[in-house]
Amino acid sequence: MKQLFILMVLLFLGCGPDPIPAPKPSVLILPDNLNTCNTASRVNDFESQVRFQWTAALDTESYQLVIENTLTRQKRTVSTSLLSESVRLSSGAPYSWYVVSKSLLTDAVGQSSVWQFYLEGNPEASHFPFPAQLLEPQNKAELGLDDSNSLLFQWNGNDLDGDIESYELYLGESTDELSKEREGLTNNQTEIQLLANTLYFWQVVSIDREGNHSFSEIFQFQTL
DSSP states (O other): OHHHHHHHHHHHHHTSOOOOOOOOOOOEEESOTTEEOOSOEEOSSSEEEEEEEEOOOTTOSEEEEEEEETTTOOEEEEEESSSEEEEEEESSEEEEEEEEEEETTEEEEEEOOOEEEEEOSSTTSOOOOEEEEEEESOTTEEEOOOTTOEEEEEEEEEOTTSOEEEEEEEEESSTTOOEEEEEEEOSSEEEEEOOSSOEEEEEEEEEETTOOEEEOOOEEEEEO
16 A cells, blocks of 8 residues: 555656756857957947847747947847847947847746957957957866966967967956966966965956957866
């Protein structure tokens, strides 16, 4: 009798409602990644209309387009149920963008990859470097140090003019106290000695031959 009761409970639980699927990420289409936006329409000397496009995502009812001017750190957020959106932006600046997939049935979301593009202003002007993409150590990683207490830092840098001259690496134990740990770096990696059992924050600055600067995101990691 007890076994029959357990079997009935298991059957009841097995017939419960299926879990609500989380929205899947979209795939970005336009503007092209790490390129000049050549599909923008000029509005005036200072602004252009930029069309953003992405693919449909499964289990999704609406989308949130997030655009950031990576020089000023100003963000624009546009909500839509469509697969494209046209936004007026300031010319002569680099931008990053991504799309968040949303559903009314769940608080879970899907996020696309992050793409970057440059919106031309004066075509004769030098382009600002794209913000460096931090690779290692990854954000919120927990890492052991080697015998020399050293850790390898790696990143990718891009500039439409191909004239990145050097990088600076900033490191600290809080986002408000980052100090310049390395400067004049011509490679995309460097090794730094660290303390164990410490929470660190790091950022990379890209500098081109014209003296234009761009700042990466700030990542954090914990040494063990």
